Amino acid sequence: MYNDPEFGMSQTDTLSKWFAAQIGGTSSDEYAAILAYFNNKGIDLSTYMPNIVGQGSMIFQLSIVNQRLIFTNPDLVICRPAKASNECVTPGAWGSNALMNNSYNYIHGTPLLNSIVDLEPVLGYPYEFGYFLT
Amino acid sequence: MTDAAWLPQKSVVNYTLDYEYTQVVESVQNEEAAPVPGSVQYLNLGAQNVWYQMQTRPRFILAWQALAKISNYFYTENYLNKFYAYNALEYFFNDYAAVQNYVLRGLTP
Numbered sequence: 001m002y003n004d005p006e007f008g009m010s011q012t013d014t015l016s017k018w019f020a021a022q023i024g025g026t027s028s029d030e031y032a033a034i035l036a037y038f039n040n041k042g043i044d045l046s047t048y049m050p051n052i053v054g055q056g057s058m059i060f061q062l063s064i065v066n067q068r069l070i071f072t073n074p075d076l077v078i079c080r081p082a083k084a085s086n087e088c089v090t091p092g093a094w095g096s097n098a099l100m101n102n103s104y105n106y107i108h109g110t111p112l113l114n115s116i117v118d119l120e121p122v123l124g125y126p127y128e129f130g131y132f133l134t
Numbered sequence: 135m136t137d138a139a140w141l142p143q144k145s146v147v148n149y150t151l152d153y154e155y156t157q158v159v160e161s162v163q164n165e166e167a168a169p170v171p172g173s174v175q176y177l178n179l180g181a182q183n184v185w186y187q188m189q190t191r192p193r194f195i196l197a198w199q200a201l202a203k204i205s206n207y208f209y210t211e212n213y214l215n216k217f218y219a220y221n222a223l224e225y226f227f228n229d230y231a232a233v234q235n236y237v238l239r240g241l242t243p
Contacts, residue, residue: 066222110220
């Protein structure tokens with residue numbers, strides 16, 4: 001499972017699907033997609049999912065910590081009530097690159113990235129207007 | 135859009151004038167020179183403005199399209215989940231043994 005090409009935990013792209021399932025909850029499409037995918041491979045995860053993405057799980061804890069870092073960052077989130085959502089984060093993330101180029105948002109020890117393109121190479125170039133500002 | 139050309143038939147637009155000059159005394163309103171309701175032809179200033187910018191600002195349309203694409207990405211893609219995953223991978227999930235012990239405990243590798 002760790003290196004699975006679709007839902008493995010060793011790559012940012014695939015690991016992000018587990019975070020989507022954690023945030024979406026048990027009734028989300030992302031949660032159902034993981035169950036269905038591994039069920040199709042003969043692995044029944046239904047009893048394991050609470051340990052993997054439920055409350056108290058490692059993914060849950062890291063997700064909460066990271067979301068909190070984001071919505072308490074006054075340079076990034078400008079909406080009230082503050083939330084770690086696309087609507088709240090996008091103005092700061094795009095306008096001043098305050099998501100990627102801001103150590104406040106990173107869990108301790110994680111290397112800073114320059115742009116969203118570092119996470120999404122398919123974009124081809126930095127999408128943030130703030131990336132091009134000095 | 136690199137070979138865009140100005141359409142002369144779009145240079146003039148029609149609009150209906152129905153504004154009433156309520157502050158003007160009646161005797162003036164009745165004068166021949168006073169505007170009356172009806173259809174008026176007017177230079178399409180809005181289109182000319184856009185056309186002027188297209189002609190004088192290099193890659194204007196490309197910049198507009200790029201902005202639309204970027205806006206769509208930021209509002210519709212789950213880039214925050216990828217940000218969380220990146221942090222989690224660097225902080226903990228790059229350690230296979232730890233993941234097996236604390237996340238996938240009980241599951242066959």
